[in-house]
Amino acid sequence: MISTNNISKNFGSFEALKQVSFTIERGEIVGFIGRNGAGKTTLMRILTAYYSASSGTVLIDGDDISKNSLEIRRKIGYLPETAPLYLNMTVKDYLNFAAEIREVSAKDRRRQLHRALELCQLENVSHKTIGTLSKGYKQRTGIAQAIIHDPEILILDEPTSGLDPIQNRQLRTLIKGLKDHRTVILSTHILSEVEQIAQRVLMIKAGELIVDKPLDELLNTRSFEQSAGSRKTVTLEHVFEHYHRIRTSGNAA
Amino acid sequence: MSKVICIAKKELSSYFKSPMAYIVLAMMISIFNIFFFLIIDQNREASLGDVFLVMDFMLIFLTPIITMRLFSEEKLTGTMELLMTAPISNTAIVLGKYIGVLTLFSIMIIITFFYYGVVEYFGQPDRLTILFGYVGVWLEGALFLSIGLMASSWTRNQIVAAMMSLSLIFLLYFSANISPHLTGSAETLFESISSLNHLENLVSGSFTVSDISYYFSGILVCLLITRVSIENRQLAGISRK
Numbered sequence: 001m002i003s004t005n006n007i008s009k010n011f012g013s014f015e016a017l018k019q020v021s022f023t024i025e026r027g028e029i030v031g032f033i034g035r036n037g038a039g040k041t042t043l044m045r046i047l048t049a050y051y052s053a054s055s056g057t058v059l060i061d062g063d064d065i066s067k068n069s070l071e072i073r074r075k076i077g078y079l080p081e082t083a084p085l086y087l088n089m090t091v092k093d094y095l096n097f098a099a100e101i102r103e104v105s106a107k108d109r110r111r112q113l114h115r116a117l118e119l120c121q122l123e124n125v126s127h128k129t130i131g132t133l134s135k136g137y138k139q140r141t142g143i144a145q146a147i148i149h150d151p152e153i154l155i156l157d158e159p160t161s162g163l164d165p166i167q168n169r170q171l172r173t174l175i176k177g178l179k180d181h182r183t184v185i186l187s188t189h190i191l192s193e194v195e196q197i198a199q200r201v202l203m204i205k206a207g208e209l210i211v212d213k214p215l216d217e218l219l220n221t222r223s224f225e226q227s228a229g230s231r232k233t234v235t236l237e238h239v240f241e242h243y244h245r246i247r248t249s250g251n252a253a
Numbered sequence: 254m255s256k257v258i259c260i261a262k263k264e265l266s267s268y269f270k271s272p273m274a275y276i277v278l279a280m281m282i283s284i285f286n287i288f289f290f291l292i293i294d295q296n297r298e299a300s301l302g303d304v305f306l307v308m309d310f311m312l313i314f315l316t317p318i319i320t321m322r323l324f325s326e327e328k329l330t331g332t333m334e335l336l337m338t339a340p341i342s343n344t345a346i347v348l349g350k351y352i353g354v355l356t357l358f359s360i361m362i363i364i365t366f367f368y369y370g371v372v373e374y375f376g377q378p379d380r381l382t383i384l385f386g387y388v389g390v391w392l393e394g395a396l397f398l399s400i401g402l403m404a405s406s407w408t409r410n411q412i413v414a415a416m417m418s419l420s421l422i423f424l425l426y427f428s429a430n431i432s433p434h435l436t437g438s439a440e441t442l443f444e445s446i447s448s449l450n451h452l453e454n455l456v457s458g459s460f461t462v463s464d465i466s467y468y469f470s471g472i473l474v475c476l477l478i479t480r481v482s483i484e485n486r487q488l489a490g491i492s493r494k
Contacts, residue, residue: 045334048338049337049338050337050338059371070340070341070342071340072341073338073339076338078338079335080331080334080335080338081333082331084330084331084332084333084334084335085329085330085332086263086267086330086332087330088267088270088271089267089270097259097263098335098339100255100256100259101259101260101335101336101339101340101341102339102340132325145335190302
């Protein structure tokens with residue numbers, strides 16, 4: 001279980017996150033949505049212990065991330081916004097390196113490497129240097145490093161960046177396939193992706209968490225009679241626009 | 254410890270996967286060879302004392318080149334995020350990188366053992382003095398590498414990192430030349446931090462605890478500052494973004 005309690009993050013005088021609190025249960029797939037610069041990446045970096053929060057606490061399975069950072073990092077697989085790749089390494093060497101630093105035992109390494117290559121469909125490029133690969137393959141290599149140790153929590157920042165529609169669909173299948181006991185948090189501004197994968201949506205605006213609801217509740221047309229007007233189907237895009245508009249005009253969500 | 258070795262291996266292999274290691278090794282060995290033969294021809298002595306001093310001077314320029322990318326490149330390409338979100342302590346990251354670059358430097362020093370072979374073949378050198386000289390050059394290089402690693406942790410621009418480490422190494426190397434122009438405690442300070450003074454002691458065959466502790470404490474301070482530097486960036490949330 002992931003639990004954040006009033007976390008804030010300041011960069012000098014700029015408040016990137018303001019008192020954000022939420023709880024994510026084990027096995028949930030949660031989509032973070034928000035406009036560029038809303039604070040999604042900052043929040044993900046705090047959840048992965050890359051940044052320290054200026055105030056507030058993050059508990060993962062009851063452990064405080066600021067006190068048991070190393071222990072918590074063992075549970076997390078993370079794909080940052082830009083895949084963290086060593087361009088002069090081959091895909092196989094890179095994944096072996098990622099497995100080693102993520103403490104995959106020597107006897108399991110071969111199996112896990114094979115699994116990650118297969119899930120991300122990288123077998124045919126495993127001996128190629130990463131720098132020579134297309135953007136889609138690079139992104140999949142980044143995803144492979146995030147799942148190499150079969151993490152309990154998978155945090156993906158803009159995971160479909162650079163992927164074509166077929167690879168997009170494969171990634172969705174991969175995430176849904178991981179669901180069993182795995183918590184998945186993905187950040188994106190492609191709302192249709194969240195609609196197809198997530199069970200719950202957290203919407204962030206200017207560092208504030210403005211929505212935290214199950215997806216089906218959000219898409220319930222009855223709660224959007226006013227804003228959806230005569231539309232029969234409400235999409236996440238309508239919800240996004242609705243909340244964005246009412247927050248801008250100063251009303252509470 | 255296994256993660257330290259893993260990072261060290263990754264660093265070492267990344268040097269050899271690019272032309273950099275080959276170019277630097279070829280360039281430095283060529284320059285060392287020229288000076289070795291010139292010095293031997295001029296001095297007509299079975300000694301490597303002057304060769305060590307030339308090697309030491311060249312290290313001022315070599316070490317910033319081979320250390321400038323260590324942290325700067327990771328920050329620029331975003332791979333720092335991979336390292337710092339993996340279950341590795343900051344100490345292990347710093348040590349791994351340091352051991353990796355120190356291994357590359359040690360390979361370069363081992364290649365120059367050829368010089369000892371030449372003087373041994375043609376004369377009767379003082380073996381202990383040569384051994385101390387090699388230890389001195391290796392320690393001097395190790396200190397300069399730790400300075401380069403530290404400077405690399407301060408910026409994501411490799412050129413800026415190289416310039417900062419070059420300036421610091423220059424200051425350390427030439428501080429003995431600055432000290433006569435100073436008085437009191439400043440003079441003593443500049444005299445004692447001069448790396449050249451300590452190296453000259455070792456090259457002349459004098460092996461003192463103060464010389465050895467100078468190098469080890471210098472390396473330790475630089476590695477600790479490097480660790481604090483990457484920790485502070487994590488706390489402040491300074492990234493490539």
